[in-house]
Amino acid sequence: MAYLQKAVNARVVICSIDVGNSTSSVSFLYAEGKDEFKDLKNKVYRVDNWPDHREKNVLIPSRLCYLDKKPYLYGENARRPGRRDKKWVLVESFKRQVNSLESNDVSDLDRGDFDPFPQGVTLRDIYRDWVTFLFNAGSKAFLESRNGTDVHADLWRKRICVFVVPNGWNEPEQAHLRELLHEAKCVEDCNNIRFARESEADLHYGLFLGFEKLTRPVNLSFFICNVGSSTGDLGFYKVTNTNPLHYEEVKPADSMCLFPNAPIII
Structure with a gap:
């Protein structure tokens, strides 16, 4: 990606946020001008330390509890209320309910399959509150991991945020996400927000792990299938150039729901 290529020539902090149906993750990259592009993989910091969580894990369950319209518990700690906690409301699987973020629509299918949101x-x-938690917890863990090595204040202020979005989300959804990510204080400048479709993220992750060695012949066609806990992504690509390496999407990537009768619009 272009913003990673720029990281080779200048100092930059990049935050990547992936909100999944079941789990979410956050990663940071602090690159300096002296870094070789091939070495950036070893500098990626995957957040595994979450507030009030005993065990470290790079994946955190995508769920939160609300109390009086405010988020109260997150991740592993968020659970269905017991008899003593009747005022709590658990929210989970909210990504599967998304039609678009400019409204509170969740699906044009049967709404009865989902638990109700907290009143008001x-x-x-929910998306803003969850992303705010992810970024705040992630940035704190990342900065602490620097072991006293300062991240220059101006560099931190100009950080770039990469947000992974479903394949079907285009300009309308991205416009609302820009506002949401700015409200969550992931960036100070909306121009520093980038979006990566889930299938595109799969491709770049594979390249990051050395996948390009298998796709050298020009015109070679291949597909990438990413099967998650509740959805699957299938993308078809073709190699169009090898120096520099370039791919073309042969067919728009599709996402599918893996649970029968589970509404999902992405």
């Missing part, structure tokens, strides 16, 4: 809390509120 919209889907956009």
Whole structure:
């Protein structure tokens, strides 16, 4: 990606956020001008330390509890309320309910398959609250991992945020996500937000791990299948150039739901 290529020539902090149906993750990259592009993989910091979580894990469950319209518990700690906690409301699988973020619509299918949201809390509120938690917890863990090595204040202020989005989300959804990510303080400048479709992220992750060695012949066609806990992505690509390496999407990537009768619009 272009923003990673720029990292070879200048200092930059990049934050990547992936909100999944079941789990979410956050990663950071602090690259300096002296870094070789091939060495950046070893500098990626995957956040594994979450507030009030006993065990470290790079994946955190995508769920949160609300109390009086405010987020109260996150991740592993968020659970269905017991008899003593009747005022809590658990929210999970909210990504599967998304139609678009400009409204509180969740699906044009049967709404009865989902638990109700807390009264007065919209889907956009939930997304913003969850992303705010992810970034705040992630940035704190990342900065602490620097072991006293300062990240220059101006460099941190100009950080880039890469947000992974479903394949079907285009300009309308991305416009609302820009506002949401700015409200969550992931960036100070909306121009520093980049989006990567899930299938595109799969491809680049494979390249990051050395996948390009298998795709050298020009015109070679291949597909990438990413099977998650509740959805699967299938993308078809073709090698169009090898120096520099370039791929073309042969067919727009599709996402599919893996659970029968589970509404999902992406």
